[in-house]
Amino acid sequence: MAEANLQILLKSRPEGRPGPEHFELVQSPIPEPRHGEVLVRHRFLSLDPYMRGRMSDAVSYAPPVPLGGVMEGECVGEVVQSQHPNFAPGDWVSGARGWQGWSAAHGSTLVKLPAGSGVSPSAYLGVLGMPGRTAWIGVTEVLRPKPGETFVVAAASGAVGAVAGQVARRMGARVVGIAGGAEKCRYVTEELGFDACLDHREGLEAALDAACPNGIDCYFENVGGSVQKSVFPRMREFGRIAFCGMVAEYNQSPPPPGPNLMALVRKRLTLQGFLVNDHPRAGQEWMRNGAVLLREGKLQFREDVAQGLENAPAAFVGLLEGRNFGKLVVAI
Ligand SMILES: NC(=O)c1ccc[n+]([C@@H]2O[C@H](COP(=O)([O-])OP(=O)(O)OC[C@H]3O[C@@H](n4cnc5c(N)ncnc54)[C@H](OP(=O)(O)O)[C@@H]3O)[C@@H](O)[C@H]2O)c1
Structure with a gap:
């Protein structure tokens, strides 16, 4: 068994383009699988655009990698030891195991790759992943x-x-x-x-x-x-x-x-x-339904009435500047 687990940690959060200075390479002991866990020797790590988001602490759909934490990423690898009934040494598995050479993962977090499919295991990180x-x-x-x-x-x-x-x-x-x-x-x-x-x-x-x-x-x-x-x-x-x-x-x-x-x-x-004119039936429907709501006091409205057709241009200019308050109409 190899002597150490190479890991790549997030050292600092980049502003703009990430560089090697934002990562740290460390060695740690190879983990011991506990009950229910599987020791996996990672063979391929996927690198994906979303990882840029995990380096940042801006609000996102997933939490960021903590500073000093192992960078997130999917791996495929071989089972070396198993404390889980569904996995045996020699099985190929995939899982979100991070930028590292080894990991001990609970069996429930791993997916067993089909044996003898003739497809390279790395394909399960890309085209089939x-x-x-x-x-x-x-x-x-x-x-x-x-x-x-x-x-x-x-x-x-x-x-x-x-x-x-x-x-x-x-x-x-x-x-x-x-x-x-x-x-x-x-x-x-x-x-x-x-x-x-x-x-x-x-x-x-x-x-x-x-x-x-x-x-x-x-x-x-x-x-x-x-x-x-x-x-x-x-x-x-x-x-x-x-x-x-x-x-x-x-x-x-x-x-x-x-x-x-x-x-x-x-x-x-x-x-x-959408465009209102794509819905020709809506005109009659809304006239009926809206009128009922109005009568029952369930629909409120306000009108802004400009007086005289000669005032229409000024009122229209005002509408574009936000001077109307409610539906602008002209009383002719
Ligand atoms: N929504 C989801 O669940 C989900 C899941 C996976 C991936 N994604 C997203 O899907 C997209 C593709 O991911 P991928 O894994 O297939 O990545 P990828 O294509 O393997 O790699 C990124 C490619 O994007 C192009 N690119 C990068 N910067 C560019 C720029 N400034 N202008 C134009 N093209 C640029 C480059 O190709 P060219 O040299 O051809 O321009 C680069 O090779 C990414 O935006 C990723 O975040 C979303």
Whole structure:
């Protein structure tokens, strides 16, 4: 058995881009598994964009790694000793065991990898692991592309984007990836089979117009920043956007101006635009229902009445400046 457990701790919290100075490499004894626990020798550690968030103590959907704590991360590894009935030495497992070489984990926190699947254990950290699962959910549960729709995915050669585009294509969508550089774009079209891939370093506006002449029905957002800015105005009416992450903004300090759309991811918010004219039946319905509420005193309202048509322009200008108080009408 190896003599020590190498661990990487969070030493300090970065402002902006993290560097080696924010981490500390230490050696500690290899843990002894207690009753119900399994000693795992980690073989692969996953590195993922979300870890940047765990280095910060800003409010998020998950607590930060404490200073001096082992960095969080998923691992796959081999069971070396087991005090749990479901695991035996030689089993391969995955679990959130952190940036370290060994760990003793309760059996209930580990997932046994299928034996003899012919798939590399590391795949359970990527294509068959959390990133692949993320892509699968974003496409099949959130975006639900229909055959023939145009589906755009950012960070298309990455762990999530690569799966998202392939799943969308299997559902019949026309898939356009966005990636950084010619080599990644070639991989996305030639090996992943996307219909097109655009290099965001070369400027996206004209390329998106050419690749998506009828606009974009579904956008799988992984990146934010300038990519998001180029995609948004090209969305089609009744299009859908799945907010998965905005990796381009994770190191930005102070955060970019404007609303921080990461709140959509953190709080699983639903954002939907609508136009009243898409709901023609609502007019009669609301006139009936609203009138009943008014009669019964269950609906209050206030009017601001400008006198005389000649005063309409001034009243309208006032409305845009907040001078009206209640529904502005003109008594002619
Ligand atoms: N919501 C969830 O549950 C969930 C789960 C997993 C992941 N995520 C999110 O999904 C996104 C993708 O994750 P991943 O694991 O697949 O990462 P990844 O693609 O393996 O790595 C990140 C990629 O993002 C692109 N990127 C980074 N900075 C950029 C910038 N300034 N402008 C444009 N592109 C940039 C780079 O690709 P290019 O060189 O091609 O630009 C980079 O390779 C991340 O935002 C992550 O936080 C969310």
